[in-house]
Amino acid sequence: MERELRLMKGNEAIAEAAIRAGADGYFGYPITPQSEVLEYLTMEKPHERTGMIILQAESEVAAINMVYGGAACGKKVMTSSSSPGISLKQEGITYIAGAELPCLIVNVVRGGPGLGTIQPAQSDYFQATKGGGHGDYKLIVLAPASVQEMADFVELAFDLAFKYRNPAMILSDGAIGQMMEKVWLKPQKERSREFPEWATTGKTPDRERNIITSLNLDPNKQEDFNHKLQAKYREIEKNEVLYEEFQCDDAEYLFVAYGTSARVCQKAIELAREEGIKVGLLRPITLFPFPTVIISRLADQVKGILTVEMSAGQMVEDVRLAVNGKIPVEHWGRMGGIVPTPEEAVENLKSKIIGG
Amino acid sequence: MSDNITKGKMIKPENLVYTKSRVMTDNVTSYCPGCGHGTAHRIIAEVIEEMDIQSEIIGVAPVGCSVLMYDFLDLDIQQAAHGRAPAVATAIKRLMPEKFVFTYQDDGDLAAIGTAETIHACNRGENIMIVFINNGIYGMTGGQMAPTTLEGMKSSTSPYGRDVATMGNPLKMTDIVATLPGTYYVTRQSVQKPANVRKTKKAIRKALEYQKLNRGTCFIEIVSNCPSGWKMTPVESNKWMEDTMFPYYPLGDFKVPEED
Amino acid sequence: MAKVKGSIVVDIEKCKGCELCVYACPTQVIAMSPDVNVKGYHYAEDVNPDACTGCTNCAVVCPDGVITVYRMKV
Numbered sequence: 061m062e063r064e065l066r067l068m069k070g071n072e073a074i075a076e077a078a079i080r081a082g083a084d085g086y087f088g089y090p091i092t093p094q095s096e097v098l099e100y101l102t103m104e105k106p107h108e109r110t111g112m113i114i115l116q117a118e119s120e121v122a123a124i125n126m127v128y129g130g131a132a133c134g135k136k137v138m139t140s141s142s143s144p145g146i147s148l149k150q151e152g153i154t155y156i157a158g159a160e161l162p163c164l165i166v167n168v169v170r171g172g173p174g175l176g177t178i179q180p181a182q183s184d185y186f187q188a189t190k191g192g193g194h195g196d197y198k199l200i201v202l203a204p205a206s207v208q209e210m211a212d213f214v215e216l217a218f219d220l221a222f223k224y225r226n227p228a229m230i231l232s233d234g235a236i237g238q239m240m241e242k243v244w245l246k247p248q249k250e251r252s253r254e255f256p257e258w259a260t261t262g263k264t265p266d267r268e269r270n271i272i273t274s275l276n277l278d279p280n281k282q283e284d285f286n287h288k289l290q291a292k293y294r295e296i297e298k299n300e301v302l303y304e305e306f307q308c309d310d311a312e313y314l315f316v317a318y319g320t321s322a323r324v325c326q327k328a329i330e331l332a333r334e335e336g337i338k339v340g341l342l343r344p345i346t347l348f349p350f351p352t353v354i355i356s357r358l359a360d361q362v363k364g365i366l367t368v369e370m371s372a373g374q375m376v377e378d379v380r381l382a383v384n385g386k387i388p389v390e391h392w393g394r395m396g397g398i399v400p401t402p403e404e405a406v407e408n409l410k411s412k413i414i415g416g
Numbered sequence: 417m418s419d420n421i422t423k424g425k426m427i428k429p430e431n432l433v434y435t436k437s438r439v440m441t442d443n444v445t446s447y448c449p450g451c452g453h454g455t456a457h458r459i460i461a462e463v464i465e466e467m468d469i470q471s472e473i474i475g476v477a478p479v480g481c482s483v484l485m486y487d488f489l490d491l492d493i494q495q496a497a498h499g500r501a502p503a504v505a506t507a508i509k510r511l512m513p514e515k516f517v518f519t520y521q522d523d524g525d526l527a528a529i530g531t532a533e534t535i536h537a538c539n540r541g542e543n544i545m546i547v548f549i550n551n552g553i554y555g556m557t558g559g560q561m562a563p564t565t566l567e568g569m570k571s572s573t574s575p576y577g578r579d580v581a582t583m584g585n586p587l588k589m590t591d592i593v594a595t596l597p598g599t600y601y602v603t604r605q606s607v608q609k610p611a612n613v614r615k616t617k618k619a620i621r622k623a624l625e626y627q628k629l630n631r632g633t634c635f636i637e638i639v640s641n642c643p644s645g646w647k648m649t650p651v652e653s654n655k656w657m658e659d660t661m662f663p664y665y666p667l668g669d670f671k672v673p674e675e676d
Numbered sequence: 677m678a679k680v681k682g683s684i685v686v687d688i689e690k691c692k693g694c695e696l697c698v699y700a701c702p703t704q705v706i707a708m709s710p711d712v713n714v715k716g717y718h719y720a721e722d723v724n725p726d727a728c729t730g731c732t733n734c735a736v737v738c739p740d741g742v743i744t745v746y747r748m749k750v
Contacts, residue, residue: 085511113510118536122503125496125533129476129504132494135511155497260492260508262515264471271486273477273495423725426683426746433682434732436741445740449717450694454739610700610733643694650694 061109061248070210070236071096073243074140074166077211079106081218082249083164084135085113087126089145092178093234094168097140110251120145124152124165131161132272134259136218136252140166142234143184144175146192153227154193157289158274162221164214165199166230168237171370171397179397180234180320185374188231189348196286198293200228200300201347203318207241209345215246220300222256224292231347233370235320235399293349302345303354307333311340313413314358316379317368318344320399325368327402332409339409347375355382362387364413368405369393388413437461439470441490446481448555450650452640453481455607456549457488459617460520464491467624473516474508476501478530480522481555499530502537505544516627518545524554527563527589534589541598541632545623548589548635551642552661559645563587566664571645586664590637594670600632602671606639606662608654631673639665678749682730686720687742693717697734697743703727706734 061080068076075097078086086106088098098116106112117123123139130137141149146167156163167188171181188201200220202213210232217228255261263269276282304322307329308314315325322343332339342358344351359365364387367376373391380389392408394400439461447453464470470491477485479498486493496504501519509517526534526548537544553571554560561571561578564586568577578586594602601623605616616638623634639661641653648656684705691713697720698706705728708718720743722728730747 085507087507113507115506115510117503118532121500122506122533122536125500125503126507128496128500129494129507130511132504133474133508133511137507137511151497152500159495260474260494261512262469262471262473263490263492269486269490270492271495272493273486275483275495423683426681426748427685428746431746431748432744433730433747434735434743434745436744440741444690447739449692449739450696451739454741455737458739458741608696608737610736613736650696651699654696 063247064245066243066245067240068207068243069096069238069240070207070232071168071238072100073207073211074214074230075100075104076245077214078138079104079110079112080246080248081215082110082136082251083112083138083218084251085130085137087115087117087123087130087137087139089117089120089123089141091142091145093170093180093237094140094142094166096237097166110248112251120148121152124149127163128152128156128159128161131156131163132159132260134255134261138164138166140168142168142170143172146184146187150193153199154191154195154197155274156227157197157199158195159272160225161227161272162218162225163227164217164221164230165227166232169231169233171395177397178234180399181370181395181397182233182319182321183371183374183395184231185347185369185371188229189350197289198348200224200226200296201231202228203231203345203347204236205319205322205343207236207239207243210236211243211245224296226292231319233320297349300346301349301351301353303351304343304345306341306343308340308342308358311338311362313337313339313409314362314365315339315341315368315405315409316344316355316365316375317341318347318375321368321370321393324400324402324405328405328409331402332406337409337414350378350382352382355379356384359383359386364388364390366409366413367391368400370399371395437465439465439490441488443487445488446484448644450641450643450653452551452607452638453549455613456547456638456640457485459607459613460547460620461489463617463620463624467621469516469624473518476505476508476517476519478519478521478525480525482520482522482549483556485520499525499528500533501525502530502533502542502544502546506537506540506542509542509544513543516624518547520547521549522555523548523550523552523562523564527587535593535596538593538633538635539596539598541600543627543630543632545620545627545634545636547620548637549640550637550665551640551645552586553642553645555642555645566660588665590635590670593635598633599635599671601626601634601673603669604637604639604665604667606657606667608641608657626673639667680729680747681750682728682745682747683725684722684728684734685744688719689713690740690742691717691719692740693719694739696737696739700733700737702731702733703729
């Protein structure tokens with residue numbers, strides 16, 4: 061398969077990109093608005109294309125534990141779901157983090173809490189970036205803002221997951237999952253035939269047995285392990301921050317927004333600048349590691365920051381931590397599955413930041 | 417002929433007829449004295465050694481007394497979340513169909529929290545071996561009621577005995593999975609006496625031989641004891657198991673392949 | 677007629693004193709020692725070694741795999 065330009069839904073792009081990234085297995089369970097991932101994969105018969113295994117599990121719980129099993133064999137495996145399903149997967153995710161296994165989890169976020177709505181939201185930011193399950197752990201979290209990034213981040217997420225032996229998440233939303241855009245698909249990558257040395261593939265005489273577990277009954281060992289994890293997260297923070305700046309050079313005010321909200325803010329910048337308001341946008345691409353340094357730097361330049369999120373205000377807390385009180389930071393957003401408009405964003409920039 | 421001379425003469429490699437399998441580690445197990453888990457581990461190790469598949473088999477440990485199975489079996493082992501071993505094993509086998517895969521699960525793990533994973537792995541006919549240790553109690557957490565606890569049986573959470581009207585009935589998982597088309601070989605055995613141990617070992621051997629032939633899920637229940645949880649000596653617990661557990665959980669094959 | 681003679685070796689320190697071997701032995705070879713091992717368990721010992729036939733029953737039921745069995749024709 062060569063490089064190819066296609067018109068696809070974000071969910072389909074993730075599925076096709078996974079095949080092309082040389083993924084070994086996908087384990088999923090239907091839930092709106094991400095079912096196209098599983099549908100596309102079953103339709104596409106990747107087993108015939110690359111040998112990739114697809115399985116519809118009996119639950120999200122089973123699916124994430126299948127990911128655990130596959131990842132522990134050193135395989136490139138993934139699952140996808142949407143918010144309620146991701147909640148179900150949290151147990152498995154903390155085990156995966158605790159056993160230091162690489163994998164990809166895709167969350168095409170919908171509005172909550174509870175069964176909520178099937179419309180897009182960004183209200184799973186805390187769950188994605190602060191751990192989600194029990195214990196001190198972090199996921200590497202990538203936030204795509206286009207169908208192209210849905211595709212591109214699959215391989216990036218796998219690469220980071222294997223580099224750090226850590227689960228990675230693509231935190232998308234129902235809008236990007238469902239909308240169609242043109243997308244450049246990468247050429248087919250061969251599935252790896254090599255196993256990492258820690259993988260459980262059968263104990264051969266030339267090595268000690270490989271054990272995949274997150275259990276440490278000795279509290280001293282568990283604390284040592286926690287320190288090791290924290291050191292890894294600091295390393296990730298040092299090396300892997302990704303973000304995009306829009307018109308920040310002369311900005312007096314700043315939007316901080318990711319994913320769908322960032323697209324809204326791009327338009328809002330245009331509208332505001334037509335009115336003479338010099339506003340820029342900082343779009344975090346990695347939500348963990350969070351682009352703290354650049355936000356702190358921009359806080360020395362601008363007079364105030366408005367985060368635009370499809371939630372009650374979650375990322376705003378990380379922005380405030382980065383700004384550390386230097387300038388006002390406010391949140392504005394829509395909830396329940398409603399996508400904000402650029403006009404609303406500009407109005408709220410004026411009322412909450414400029415006029416404030 | 418004095419004993420000393422006799423013993424000295426006999427203890428030679430050529431006279432060795434039984435020793436712990438080299439697929440077991442040198443670690444002392446964390447199991448209580450007389451617990452069937454150790455015996456079950458031992459015979460699994462023996463079969464793996466006899467089939468010479470140590471380098472081709474991956475085990476999945478549960479949450480329960482056998483959570484530390486990887487300390488005792490010299491195998492590549494994954495420790496799964498509570499009840500999820502069949503899902504974990506499903507992926508291992510699907511991704512590496514040329515390997516042998518087994519789960520080892522206690523009754524709380526397999527028959528309570530992991531019921532869905534168990535039923536669905538069996539229903540899909542995953543080509544794995546499931547070893548199910550049923551001792552009618554939660555041993556690791558200190559003797560609470562299990563789904564398999566017998567009617568009237570006391571535990572720390574059924575202190576007046578299991579009242580089936582409010583606590584439900586003891587669950588016969590082996591009977592259930594035997595009805596599923598995906599299972600190929602389903603049997604209930606035990607490990608309290610030499611003859612039972614030998615039979616159970618044969619069942620494990622069969623299950624792994626069937627796995628080599630891609631036949632589907634093989635499910636081996638081992639009715640076992642919990643001397644500590646039942647508050648009995650090991651010998652008493654085995655007697656109690658025979659008298660009280662076996663009538664409700666009768667030993668024998670539930671599904672035997674036609675090729676036998 | 678050749679007679680089969682057996683002998684057992686108990687890994688005393690790993691024995692947990694469960695006594696299952698005592699009851700599994702058809703010829704009453706094994707009893708629990710009045711002494712205890714490091715863990716405080718009375719361990720199995722062959723108090724009647726002449727009667728051992730090397731049938732392996734004791735080792736087969738031992739949950740801890742502490743019994744090694746030898747057998748020869750005498």
